[in-house]
Amino acid sequence: MSITAAESQIRDLKLAPQGKLKIDWVAAHMPLLNSIKDQFEKDKPFRGKKVTICLHLEAKTAYLAKVVHAGGAEVAVVASNPLSTQDDVVAALVDGGIYGYAWYGASMEEYKKHINMALDFRPDAIIDDGGDLVATLHSERLDQTKSILGGCEETTTGILRLRSMEKEGKLQFPMMAVNDAYCKYLFDNRYGTGQSVWDGIMRTTNLVVSGKTAVVVGYGWCGKGVAMRAKGLGAKVVVTEIDPIKAVEAVMDGFEVMPLIDAARVGDFFITVTGNKDVITAEHFYVMKDGAVLCNAGHFDVEINKNDLHGMAKTVRTVRNNIEEFAFADGRKVYLLAEGRLVNLAAGDGHPAEVMDMTFALQALALRHVVENRAELQPRVYSVPDHLDEYVAKLRLKTWGIGIDELTEEQKRYLDSWAE
Ligand SMILES: NC(=O)c1ccc[n+]([C@@H]2O[C@H](COP(=O)([O-])OP(=O)(O)OC[C@H]3O[C@@H](n4cnc5c(N)ncnc54)[C@H](O)[C@@H]3O)[C@@H](O)[C@H]2O)c1
Numbered sequence: 001m002s003i004t005a006a007e008s009q010i011r012d013l014k015l016a017p018q019g020k021l022k023i024d025w026v027a028a029h030m031p032l033l034n035s036i037k038d039q040f041e042k043d044k045p046f047r048g049k050k051v052t053i054c055l056h057l058e059a060k061t062a063y064l065a066k067v068v069h070a071g072g073a074e075v076a077v078v079a080s081n082p083l084s085t086q087d088d089v090v091a092a093l094v095d096g097g098i099y100g101y102a103w104y105g106a107s108m109e110e111y112k113k114h115i116n117m118a119l120d121f122r123p124d125a126i127i128d129d130g131g132d133l134v135a136t137l138h139s140e141r142l143d144q145t146k147s148i149l150g151g152c153e154e155t156t157t158g159i160l161r162l163r164s165m166e167k168e169g170k171l172q173f174p175m176m177a178v179n180d181a182y183c184k185y186l187f188d189n190r191y192g193t194g195q196s197v198w199d200g201i202m203r204t205t206n207l208v209v210s211g212k213t214a215v216v217v218g219y220g221w222c223g224k225g226v227a228m229r230a231k232g233l234g235a236k237v238v239v240t241e242i243d244p245i246k247a248v249e250a251v252m253d254g255f256e257v258m259p260l261i262d263a264a265r266v267g268d269f270f271i272t273v274t275g276n277k278d279v280i281t282a283e284h285f286y287v288m289k290d291g292a293v294l295c296n297a298g299h300f301d302v303e304i305n306k307n308d309l310h311g312m313a314k315t316v317r318t319v320r321n322n323i324e325e326f327a328f329a330d331g332r333k334v335y336l337l338a339e340g341r342l343v344n345l346a347a348g349d350g351h352p353a354e355v356m357d358m359t360f361a362l363q364a365l366a367l368r369h370v371v372e373n374r375a376e377l378q379p380r381v382y383s384v385p386d387h388l389d390e391y392v393a394k395l396r397l398k399t400w401g402i403g404i405d406e407l408t409e410e411q412k413r414y415l416d417s418w419a420e
Pocket residue numbers: 155156157158185188189193217218219220221222223240241242243246273274275276279297298299300342343344351
């Protein structure tokens with residue numbers, strides 16, 4: 001057995017061939033990462049470095065891990081969510097010389113233990129998704145933060161946590177806010193979440209969407225995508241918000257907007273995408289229609305209040321893989337998908353490969369940026385430099401074979417001048 005296999009914590013190494021097929025499939029649809037991998041193989045930007053990657057462990061993230069590995073790093077992967085790990089994919093990584101600490105359905109204790117093992121690996125740099133790796137480093141393992149050059153954060157929720165650490169003066173190393181790059185949130189949060197959330201709901205429930213009412217809770221970048229795709233599937237879409245500007249945007253995009261307590265009475269499907277807690281609670285469950293389907297696409301499983309659901313239910317049973325039925329005393333039943341965890345990952349394969357290609361191209365380039373420019377960076381949250389964002393967009397267009405126009409010198413002068 002290889003060192004990585006002996007030291008890893010995974011379900012079953014024998015699953016590796018199946019996982020490898022999955023990774024090969026996505027790699028064939030990720031031309032940006034392929035080109036970055038070629039470059040990394042030549043330059044070896046991470047030579048002699050160790051990198052811990054904490055992401056939803058499925059085929060696309062696995063390919064990112066392989067690209068970082070190809071750049072000369074020793075790599076360890078760990079789950080950013082106990083329900084999104086695909087055991088065959090992690091087995092394939094371990095078989096290919098990467099350390100893995102994750103299995104599907106890990107308990108909270110196992111999940112935390114795995115995060116600590118991935119930090120015992122003593123990384124020089126990290127990639128995080130949601131902030132659990134960074135939070136563990138800054139609470140239980142503060143001493144270790146000195147040896148970290150920096151890292152990248154994948155999602156909105158993680159960046160909110162980083163910014164609050166930065167504000168309190170607690171952040172100990174530079175972190176790149178990859179989520180906030182244009183080539184991330186405009187495409188991944190909107191088109192990626194939009195498509196994969198409905199894929200997760202449909203494959204899990206096998207129910208029709210057309211003609212039903214879909215309530216999208218939160219009209220941020222993810223909510224916009226979920227609402228747009230619901231409309232395309234023929235649903236009547238209701239949006240709920242707390243931000244008046246987003247609410248106006250939703251109305252002008254053609255959706256009905258109302259308070260959640262009113263939407264709760266009419267919805268067939270409820271999708272929370274706020275990044276906030278206790279968004280759907282007992283008061284809403286009391287008025288929901290019989291048969292309502294509830295799911296979440298926000299980072300943590302705190303948006304739908306599960307304690308309230310359990311407290312109100314007379315019986316709870318699993319009626320289909322990833323579907324729990326909560327039967328109330330008045331005879332109504334509501335259904336919760338994937339335990340209220342991100343439905344597109346816990347009950348699906350996550351975003352399409354082509355979308356994650358852009359996100360992970362940014363991750364790979366931003367990680368290289370941190371490692372190579374550590375001397376100039378402070379322990380702060382940094383935006384991905386514009387030139388990297390633009391590079392990813394240009395590469396995307398190139399792989400599609402699409403050309404665009406360029407400013408003439410005269411146009412540049414015109415745009416730069418204030419005189420007529
Ligand atoms: N499922 C996925 O694959 C995936 C992908 C990207 C991001 N995310 C996660 O999804 C969440 C949302 O991300 P985003 O980029 O859309 O964030 P965002 O900040 O763009 O949008 C969140 C929206 O929710 C609204 N909101 C907050 N509290 C609310 C409440 N109580 N009721 C109604 N609306 C409320 C905010 O006003 C905002 O418009 C985050 O947790 C993020 O980490 C998930």
